[in-house]
Amino acid sequence: MTEGKRNIIAQLINEYDIQSAEDIQEALKDLLGGTIQEMLQAEMTEHLGYEEYQRSDNSNSRNGKKSKIIHSKYGETLIDVPQDREGSFEPRVVKKHQKDISAIDDKIISMYAKGMTTRQISEQIEDIYGFEVSEGLVSDITDKLLPQIEEWQQRPLSDVYPVIFVDAIHFSVRDNGIIRKKAAYIILGINNEGKKEVLSIEIGENESSKYWLGIFNNLKNRGVKDILILCADGLSGMKDAVTVAFPKTEYQRCIVHQVRNTLRYIPDKDKKLFANDLKSIYQAPSEKIALQNLDKVTETWEKIYPNSMKSWNKNWDVISPIFKFSMEVRKVIYTTNAIESLNSVYRRLNSQRSVFPSDTALLKALYLATFEATKKWTSTLRNWGKIYGELQIMFEDRF
Template sequence: MTQTSFEAPIAGDDVTSDEVVNRLLAQADSTGRQLVGPGGLSTQLTQKVLERALDAEMADHLGYEPGDPAGNGSGNSRNGRSRKTVLTDIGPVEVTVPRDRNGTFTPQAVRKRQRRLDGLNDAIVSLYARGMTVRDIRAHLDELYGVDVSPDLVSKVTDAVADEIGQWQNRALDPVWAVLFVDAMWVKIRDGVVTNRPVYVVVGVDFTGAKHVLGLWIGKDGEGAKYWMAVLAELRNRGVTDVCFVCCDGLPGLPQAVTTVWPEAIVQTCVVHLIRSSMRYASKRDIALVNAGLKPIYTAPTVQAATDALDALDALEDSVLGRRYPAIVRLWRNAWTELTPFLAYPEPVRRVIYTTNMIESLNARLRKATRNRGAFPTEQAALKTLFLTIRTMTRPDEAVGVTRSNGWKATLNAFAIQFGDRININR
């Protein structure tokens, strides 16, 4: 490697200080070299920092600095250097690694047989989690950093999370939850032929207001109560003994499965989903009128008021509008049992359970990550992408899949009054 007159910061320098930055800019101006990119000054700075760290590790390993008489008769000494190129998130960097005569030196800054620094692995995982294909990732790294990575490398780096996925899917859960949100999205999986497969997502809200993605399950189209029994039994086996509310979007078989696994749980149909489904039957010119006819039901202050509002639904059914859209009235009548439970609770509780929009926003991010990939070769490949997407959405100080709710205290007080001994915020 051709050496340059690049002057690295001396020991003790703050590499973010104005003095060091000005020094780098001055050298860039005087030599005409770029600060970033392949062969840029930032690459040389990385090389110097790595080599200085390796030299410090060697001094610590031997117990003396280069040229120190203390090394005479020590039984080990420096024995030249070897060159290697490591891939970093700023591009390939060639470094010289010191050797010792006894062959006992094990460097940590650049480990033996290591060809990629952790930053590059993190970049690959981040790009993969954001929906980029393997081909796109290779082109991106080559264009920005001059790094040529193979498809096998991308797969190897992302496959390293397999154990993490298993631990996350099987982790122990809290015994009691305020709300579970259940929803489904669809992915294409190539299993002999390409088929659309549902991915069921369960998000739990605990009594601190934290929202946890409890798991992901890939099912087959048409599965009902039997499948949901298996999913909910798995959650129970992981420690969930009681749930106050389960909020869902009319998934077949789910209400029966919920009451079998958690007899005291209340199944709540997502009101927003029901409204949206209703509007699919109505023409644009009538949407406002249909919503005006339905609003007295889903805004009723009590269950009795909602029951009284059925008169309005009857009136809608007998009207010209109702005869034009009979499917809307039938939709609300069929959903009545799972629609009205939230009306018996105060507004802070209603605000949490009346819609699955929170889990839908999560699903929107998951759909974006899967949209560019076409069909996944296996279920595991789909789970890997979905898990990595969830991981990138999580704050660094939180466990994977955990986000925080705002204004939770009023809701917590309402849950404490309504459910009494079933909840324990001290757990």
């Protein structure tokens, strides 16, 4: 501690008769107001070009003061903002219309990222800081994110992605006074370095080939020229859209979703045995053996549950690409688990809010949750060196 700081502290203790931590807070609050006041006066002097009470030929001059309450970490403080006759003075230390200097915007955005509603945030701010923040103000503050979200949604992407996952999570959203279930589609890529990267978040209502083609065309417009493997659940229109937008892409149905959808119609007493039999299909060393096992499983269970295996036969063309690859690559593409950790973050938003007031409110919350979750994505996928080498051989003219 410097000698100058010691002198200031001694003067503080003496001036404010400081006896407790609360006294320190009150002293700092008073000093904050006084310091801002002095800085505003200095800014006005700089603006006019002459000191107070000094004569000048400047046609503009001081024109009294206007009281204003500002919010800070120390609570509310009353300051007097100097005015000029021409109204051209633009203070920098506390800008016009600014009422908060405690970086409250960052705190509000952080709370919004955790899924809190505007009402909850308003109540929390009042509890912590002792002043009211309206729900409208919270909404205005988070709306500042919209240009940032737009920029993020349109940022340039890599030209080739070895793997892309598409998954959906559903939210209740108010639309023209009616509460509707809407899907947020998360598009996540594995880049050349083997790291996860959220490429886009799309909020939609009706899945169709046209809808997905629009999304894939947007990826192309942002620089994506090729996708080696696309892994997704049975989203309507996905297969046709991928074929048009990226004709060489291997479209792999998520095996975990396929298994879940099958077991949904099986009673609990048979689920474990049924699931073990399904493993003999998707864990088979080759497609030939997988097809043999598919016939066996179908023959075993169709007598009891006639429709249980229909989807496996019907979707075999999008289930079977997995058999071209080694077990290391299969572990990456047979499931959308790479996206599951992200979905768990999104599900917390559902636990905090039963209904989002608009698509925009949902997009803001998803963007902030994504930003927080992806801060930890610094490492590469396990065995990425082997996976990369295999993909280079399998797709040598493209990767």
